[in-house]
Amino acid sequence: GAVVSQHPSWVICKSGTSVKIECRSLDFQATTMFWYRQFPKQSLMLMATSNEGSKATYEQGVEKDKFLINHASLTLSTLTVTSAHPEDSSFYICSARDVGNYGYTFGSGTRLTVV
Amino acid sequence: KQEVTQIPAALSVPEGENLVLNCSFTDSAIYNLQWFRQDPGKGLTSLLLIQSSQREQTSGRLNASLDKSSGRSTLYIAASQPGDSATYLCAVRKVATDSWGKLQFGAGTQVVVTP
Numbered sequence: 001g002a003v004v005s006q007h008p009s010w011v012i013c014k015s016g017t018s019v020k021i022e023c024r025s026l027d028f029q030a031t032t033m034f035w036y037r038q039f040p041k042q043s044l045m046l047m048a049t050s051n052e053g054s055k056a057t058y059e060q061g062v063e064k065d066k067f068l069i070n071h072a073s074l075t076l077s078t079l080t081v082t083s084a085h086p087e088d089s090s091f092y093i094c095s096a097r098d099v100g101n102y103g104y105t106f107g108s109g110t111r112l113t114v115v
Numbered sequence: 116k117q118e119v120t121q122i123p124a125a126l127s128v129p130e131g132e133n134l135v136l137n138c139s140f141t142d143s144a145i146y147n148l149q150w151f152r153q154d155p156g157k158g159l160t161s162l163l164l165i166q167s168s169q170r171e172q173t174s175g176r177l178n179a180s181l182d183k184s185s186g187r188s189t190l191y192i193a194a195s196q197p198g199d200s201a202t203y204l205c206a207v208r209k210v211a212t213d214s215w216g217k218l219q220f221g222a223g224t225q226v227v228v229t230p
Contacts (some may be wrong), residue, residue, distance in 0.1 A: 006158065032216065043204065043222045044159075093158050097216055103149065104206075104218060106159035 002028050002098045006107025013084055013114055021079045021110045023094030029074040030096035035067070038091040038109075050077045084114040117142045119207055121221035129229050134192035136224045138205035143183050146208040146216070150179050150190050153202045153223070162203075163190070167210070195228045202226070 003026040013019050023033060031052050036044040048058045048069050056069035066088075068080040077096075081088055094107040118141045128134060138148070147166045151159040163172045163179040165188065171180045176193040192199055202225045206218040 004158075034217065043220045046217060049217060091156070095159075095218075103161055103164045104216075105161065106151070108158040109156070111156065 002096075002103075002105040004030075004094065004096050004105045004107045006094050006110060008110060009108060010111040011113070013112070015085055015114055016083055018080055018082045019084055019112060021081075021092055021094070021112075023077045023079070023096070023107050025075045025096045025098075025105070028096075028098050030077075030098070031074060032097045033071060033077040034095040034097075034104075035069060035077075035079050036093045036095065038093060044093060047079075081112065084112070086114045088112065089114045117145075117207060117209060117219045119205065119219050119221040121203075121205060121224050123224060124222065125225040125227075127227040127229065128195055130195060130197060132195055134190075134195050134199065134226060134228075136190040136192075136203050136205075136226070138188040138190070138221055140186045140188075140207050140219075142209070143186050144210050145183065146210045148179075148181055148188050148205060148207045149218070150177075150188075151204045151206065153204060155202075159204065195226075197228050197230050200226055200228050 005024045007022050033050040035047045047062045048056045050056045050069045050071040052071045071077040093109045095104050120139045122137045149164045150162040153159050165172045165181045178191045181188045202223045204223045206220045
């Protein structure tokens with residue numbers, strides 16, 4: 001089945017630094033990928049939609065300059081949290097849409113802790 | 116705006132009992148509905164995908180129904196096992212106006228199956 005690989009699975013960084021999270025579709029091409037944020041015991045909040053070769057579309061309230069998204073190829077999208085602050089600590093999950101079967105495959109998530 | 120609600124928020128049952136999880140959505144103009152499972156600190160695993168033209172989907176002990184006109188979907192898990200303990204999320208994909216296929220998630224139902 002479709003597999004999405006997300007790395008790293010967890011990361012701890014200092015305030016003010018930047019962190020990059022990768023999301024790769026391993027056995028299918030994903031023209032569209034999605035980035036979500038999840039707070040403890042809450043559902044997923046869509047942050048942005050990433051389309052290969054074009055600028056990402058951000059949801060209302062999500063800072064474009066803080067959460068940089070790049071989708072340079074059909075199998076790779078990256079989310080960079082710039083100048084991270086403790087309030088950016090969260091669980092980040094990516095998802096890719098498999099055009100072939102209309103379903104969505106999710107990565108295993110990245111636990112970001114900013115200290 | 117599409118609102119997705121899941122009831123109950125939490126559920127605890129003894130092993131062997133059947134599980135019934137409910138999902139409701141306010142806008143019946145959906146493209147499809149998908150049920151996911153999330154284990155603590157992990158990404159999402161797709162369980163069942165129901166297209167808007169379908170009324171149900173089955174996979175092993177899982178059965179999901181869809182009544183688009185009333186805005187409801189139900190996930191049935193037969194003969195529950197401790198390994199079924201997880202949070203179950205439903206998500207709907209809107210039609211047409213959103214060509215990227217963004218998903219709207221419910222808050223989830225946290226299930227505990229006791230031995």
